[in-house]
Amino acid sequence: MSKIAEAFKNGKAFIPFITCGDPDLDTTKLVVKEMAANGADLIELGIPFSDPTAEGPVIQEANIRALSNGVTTDDVFAMVKDLRKEVTIPMVFMTYANVIFSYGAEKFISICKEIGIDGLILPDIPYEEKGEFLDVCEKYGVDLISMVAPTSGDRIAMIAAEAKGFIYIVSSLGVTGVRSEIKTDINSIVDIIRANTDVPCAIGFGISTPEQAKVMAAEADGVIVGSAIVKLLEKYGKEASKYVGEYVKSMKEACHVS
Amino acid sequence: MTNTKGRFGIHGGQYIPETLMNAVIELEEAYDHYKNDPEFNRELTELLNEYAGRPSRLYYAEKMTKDLGGAKVYLKREDLNHTGAHKINNVLGQALLAKKMGKTRLIAETGAGQHGVATATAAALMGMECVVYMGEEDTKRQALNVYRMKLLGADVVPVKSGTATLKDAVSEAMREWTSRISDTHYCLGSVMGPHPFPTIVRDFQAVISKEIKEQIMEKEGRLPDAVIACVGGGSNAIGSFYNFIEDEGVKLIGCEAAGRGIDTFETAATVNTGSLGIFHGMKSYFCQDKYGQIAPVYSISAGLDYPGVGPEHAYLHDIGRAEYVPITDDEAVEAFEYLAKTEGIIPAIESAHAVAYARKLAPTMDKDQIIVVTISGRGDKDCAAIARYRGENIYE
Numbered sequence: 001m002s003k004i005a006e007a008f009k010n011g012k013a014f015i016p017f018i019t020c021g022d023p024d025l026d027t028t029k030l031v032v033k034e035m036a037a038n039g040a041d042l043i044e045l046g047i048p049f050s051d052p053t054a055e056g057p058v059i060q061e062a063n064i065r066a067l068s069n070g071v072t073t074d075d076v077f078a079m080v081k082d083l084r085k086e087v088t089i090p091m092v093f094m095t096y097a098n099v100i101f102s103y104g105a106e107k108f109i110s111i112c113k114e115i116g117i118d119g120l121i122l123p124d125i126p127y128e129e130k131g132e133f134l135d136v137c138e139k140y141g142v143d144l145i146s147m148v149a150p151t152s153g154d155r156i157a158m159i160a161a162e163a164k165g166f167i168y169i170v171s172s173l174g175v176t177g178v179r180s181e182i183k184t185d186i187n188s189i190v191d192i193i194r195a196n197t198d199v200p201c202a203i204g205f206g207i208s209t210p211e212q213a214k215v216m217a218a219e220a221d222g223v224i225v226g227s228a229i230v231k232l233l234e235k236y237g238k239e240a241s242k243y244v245g246e247y248v249k250s251m252k253e254a255c256h257v258s
Numbered sequence: 259m260t261n262t263k264g265r266f267g268i269h270g271g272q273y274i275p276e277t278l279m280n281a282v283i284e285l286e287e288a289y290d291h292y293k294n295d296p297e298f299n300r301e302l303t304e305l306l307n308e309y310a311g312r313p314s315r316l317y318y319a320e321k322m323t324k325d326l327g328g329a330k331v332y333l334k335r336e337d338l339n340h341t342g343a344h345k346i347n348n349v350l351g352q353a354l355l356a357k358k359m360g361k362t363r364l365i366a367e368t369g370a371g372q373h374g375v376a377t378a379t380a381a382a383l384m385g386m387e388c389v390v391y392m393g394e395e396d397t398k399r400q401a402l403n404v405y406r407m408k409l410l411g412a413d414v415v416p417v418k419s420g421t422a423t424l425k426d427a428v429s430e431a432m433r434e435w436t437s438r439i440s441d442t443h444y445c446l447g448s449v450m451g452p453h454p455f456p457t458i459v460r461d462f463q464a465v466i467s468k469e470i471k472e473q474i475m476e477k478e479g480r481l482p483d484a485v486i487a488c489v490g491g492g493s494n495a496i497g498s499f500y501n502f503i504e505d506e507g508v509k510l511i512g513c514e515a516a517g518r519g520i521d522t523f524e525t526a527a528t529v530n531t532g533s534l535g536i537f538h539g540m541k542s543y544f545c546q547d548k549y550g551q552i553a554p555v556y557s558i559s560a561g562l563d564y565p566g567v568g569p570e571h572a573y574l575h576d577i578g579r580a581e582y583v584p585i586t587d588d589e590a591v592e593a594f595e596y597l598a599k600t601e602g603i604i605p606a607i608e609s610a611h612a613v614a615y616a617r618k619l620a621p622t623m624d625k626d627q628i629i630v631v632t633i634s635g636r637g638d639k640d641c642a643a644i645a646r647y648r649g650e651n652i653y654e
Contacts, residue, residue, distance in 0.1 A: 050551040051420060051537065053429045054275050054436070060419060073549050097273055097536040102550030124273045124536070128261040132536075149277035151439060159276075170277060174437030 002143050003118045004165040007042035007090045008200040012255040013222030014213070015202055016229050016248055017044040017094060019062035021071030025079045027238050034245035036087045039252030042166075043087075044121060044224065047076050047095035054123035056177030058227040061234065073103055077111055084116040092119035092145065092165075100133060109136045119143035119165045127159050137164075148193065148201075149173075150184040160196035167193055167201040169220060177227045179206030186219045210254035217255040225251060264453020267576055269569030272452040274539045277436045285443075286454040288359045293461065298358065305350045309383070310340045312347075312465065316473035316630070322600050322620075329483065329623035331616055334470055334632040336494060337605060343635030344466060344494040345376035345447060351462035353380035356443035363387040363442045367431040369396055369424035369490065370561035370608065371403025372635050373447030378412035380445075388412040391431045393423040396560045403639055421554045424490070424564045428538055448491025449568035452539030456569050463497025470630055471501050478628060484509040484619065487632040488611040489582065490526070490562035492571045494634035499580060509581065511619070512571060513611040515557030516584035526555035528567040529575050529582035537565075542572040558587040558647065561608040561635075589614040591647055594637060606635035607644065 007013045016035050020028050032043055048066035052059065080091070093112065100108045100122070112120070119142060125132060130144055137144040143165030148156050150173055160167060169189060171182045186203060193201050203216045204224030213223045232247060233240045263286075264270045272282060292298040306312040315335040323331045336344035353364060364381050366388070368374030374390035381388035390407055394416040397404050407414050420426040428451070435444040449456045449463070467485070474482055485502055487495035489512035502508040514527040525531055528543050535544040537552060545553035545565040557563040567582075574580035585593075590607055593614035598604045605613055609632070616631045623629070637644075645652045 051425065051429050053432050053538070056433075057419075067551065096550075098544075098546070098550040098552075100550075101536050102533075102546060102548065123275050124539070126272060126274060126276050126279050128263065128272055128279070131262065147276045149275070149279075151277050151280050153280060155276075155279065170275075173277060173439065175433045 002165050004042065004090045004143055008166070008221050010041055012217040013041035013202060014039060014248065014252040014255045015042045015044060015222055015224040016040050017046060017224065017226035018229055018233065019046040019048055019059060019066055020076045020079065021048060021066030021069055022062040022230070022233050023065055023237050024069055025071060025075060027240065029079060029083055030241040031233070031244050032083055032087060034241040035248045036089050038245045038249040040089065040248050041222065042090045042092065044092055044094045044226070045076070045080065047073055047093055047099050049096040049099055052096060054175055056175040056227060058230050058234070059176050062230045073099060077115055080117060081115040090118045091116065092121055093117055094121040097122055097124045097132065105133050105136045109133065109140050109142050112142045113140040117142065119145050121145045121168060123147065127155065148189060156189060156192040157196045160193045163197050163199045165199065166222070167199055168224065169201050169203045171203050171205045171207065171216070176205055178208040182206055182212065186216070190220050210250050213251050213254040214257055223251070223255055264457060266570045266573035269540065269542045269572040270453055270456060271541050272539060273536050273541065274452045275436055281435070281439045282452055282454065284359070288355060289454055289458050292355055292358055298354065302351055302354055305354065306347065306465065310346045310350060311338065313469045314338050316470060316477065318477070319601050325600060326617060326620040328620040328625065329627040329629045331620055332474065332482070332628065332630045333603070334466060334498065334630055336466065337609070337633045337636035341372070341376045341379050342638070343372040343376065343606065344463065344497060345373040346379065347465055347497065348447065348459050348462040348493060349373070349376040349380045349445060352443065352445045352458065353384055353386065356445070357384055357386070359443065361441055361443040364445045365389045365391070365431055365434055365442055366445045366447060367424065367427035368392050368447065369427065369563060370559065370606070371396070371400040371407070371639065372561060374412070374414070375403055375406050375410070377445050378407040378410035381412060382410045389434070390414050391417050391427040391434065393421070393427050394418050395422040396424065399560050399643055400639055424560065425552065448493040449496045449570060450491040450538060450540060450566060456540070459493050460496045460500060460570060463493050464500040466494065466497035466632060467499060467501035470498065474628065474630065481505055481508050482628040482630045483623065484511055484629045486511045486513065486612045486616050486619070486629060488513045488562060488608045488634060489567060489571060490515065490564045490608065491566070492568040494632055496568060496570055498632040499574070503579060510574065510579060511615060512580055512582045513585045513615045514582055515559050515562035515611060516586045517556040517558070519586055520584045524556040526557040526563050526565065527584040528565060529571070530584045540569050542569045543567055558590065559607045559611065561606070562611065583615055585611040585614045591644060593617060594640070594644055603633065604637035605633045606637050607640040609634045
């Protein structure tokens with residue numbers, strides 16, 4: 001069974017995201033440990049990419065900060081290897097297809113297995129293109145996470161039926177970033193997913209407050225938050241771990257209440 | 259890869275967010291329907307002929323031919339189209355298709371501004387809203403085109419992210435499309451991006467080679483020995499090549515922007531210096547580092563200043579059917595001035611890359627051989643920038 005399933009055994013899952021190397025990898029390590037200590041169930045680690053086309057301004061800037069400090073994929077691997085001595089909850093990479101493709105899919109994914117990365121979230125790999133990496137992912141037992149969007153409609157059943165690890169439900173149209181309101185009918189998306197798979201589903205894009213987390217956690221199995229955390233990194237830089245820890249704690253509590 | 263669509267050999271595909279998948283599927287279905295619809299084709303032909311001024315001339319450049327002392331040089335005059343470039347061919351097709359699909363708003367990226375102007379023009383003509391994304395750096399290099407777009411009723415959004423050039427304008431237009439799909443068509447300007455764009459744009463630009471073939475048969479009674487066009491994403495080049503791909507005797511030559519040289523980092527010559535990658539919805543060749551970070555490319559030409567190339571060009575390169583040669587800024591500027599003085603034609607700085615290679619190639623060929631060079635656009639927009647390149651400080 002997928003190790004990612006463990007993340008959904010502790011009530012509704014809270015899944016925080018950060019960009020590795022923003023502002024530097026030592027800070028990333030501290031932040032990841034704080035998140036794990038404060039109730040994060042699964043952590044999404046972003047490997048920076050020069051042109052993150054699915055990201056809003058907040059995470060775009062985090063990618064630029066990390067890359068301008070010279071952070072590479074190999075540096076991120078070394079950091080994760082080190083983190084795994086202390087952090088035992090599931091962790092996945094979130095990055096873009098070219099980061100994996102240019103590294104060599106087999107090499108990249110075998111290293112994921114070796115250092116303890118449990119899954120990959122690739123926003124520019126839709127269902128039709130998952131063959132690019134799927135065989136290698138299966139070979140090494142790394143879950144290639146499927147995404148479902150508000151526009152997916154008749155595609156949801158097909159995507160859900162083949163999903164591994166968890167399903168990432170994109171809450172809203174557009175790119176990542178904080179939103180004051182989420183209007184999508186998540187309920188009916190979740191119903192179709194449930195009818196086609198037992199794989200858990202978590203909702204991301206636009207969620208930032210405990211109130212939103214509570215509402216969204218009631219709709220699905222977990223909640224994903226990126227930009228709101230990256231904003232704390234932007235604001236507090238190397239001092240961010242304490243603030244992120246407090247934030248994660250409040251969000252996990254909100255997920256529990258639902 | 260059992261489900262993948264829109265492949266040219268290993269290139270192409272649909273590497274885009276799930277949010278856009280139904281939009282590109284809807285576009286593909288609409289295109290497959292309308293491309294064989296007589297009424298759609300009648301309307302498009304009428305627009306191309308009556309509004310854009312097609313067919314464009316195939317002009318025998320006699321003075322250039324004599325000066326170079328080799329092959330006969332013909333110029334395919336896409337610069338004479340309405341709005342001054344080949345971009346209008348594709349835009350009229352896509353705008354008409356978007357209208358049939360019930361879309362009321364066009365968004366587009368632009369580099370030099372020619373595609374943005376063409377999109378703004380079609381939107382004005384068809385009563386559609388229009389927003390154009392343009393790198394902030396390019397809005398400075400091509401201030402006149404920014405004004406033209408605004409005059410035509412479009413909103414121009416300067417893109418500040420990344421290198422603030424064409425690649426960032428494409429990224430921003432894609433981001434915008436994911437946030438507003440139901441009433442909006444992304445009018446992509448080149449043979450790139452996810453399927454079906456490389457096929458749709460190629461089909462709408464293929465009118466260039468269809469006409470060249472008819473015109474050269476009429477004038478010379480034979481096919482040309484070589485067809486030369488500049489390549490950024492590659493839309494005028496694929497348009498110039500497409501109907502000759504089956505004619506093995508016709509050499510197809512794409513001219514890439516080498517910027518300050520392919521041995522420097524200040525280049526945009528993708529086929530010559532890039533490697534296989536996945537970006538902007540497609541698998542193709544890209545200028546990138548060993549970790550797959552897309553390179554900040556450079557060319558004097560805003561329209562060729564792009565780190566990738568369309569997937570069909572990548573395929574034509576792989577199978578050896580087309581050849582891709584690098585042309586530096588210096589060579590392009592010299593060709594820009596040469597064509598102005600020799601033939602009284604000021605080409606776009608993009609097209610000047612093709613003229614530059616013709617100047618090298620023609621003298622090596624026999625006098626009974628024929629070269630066709632596509633002049634993809636007119637150079638008025640570039641005059642101030644070229645003057646500055648030559649040290650004359652004029653501003654529009």
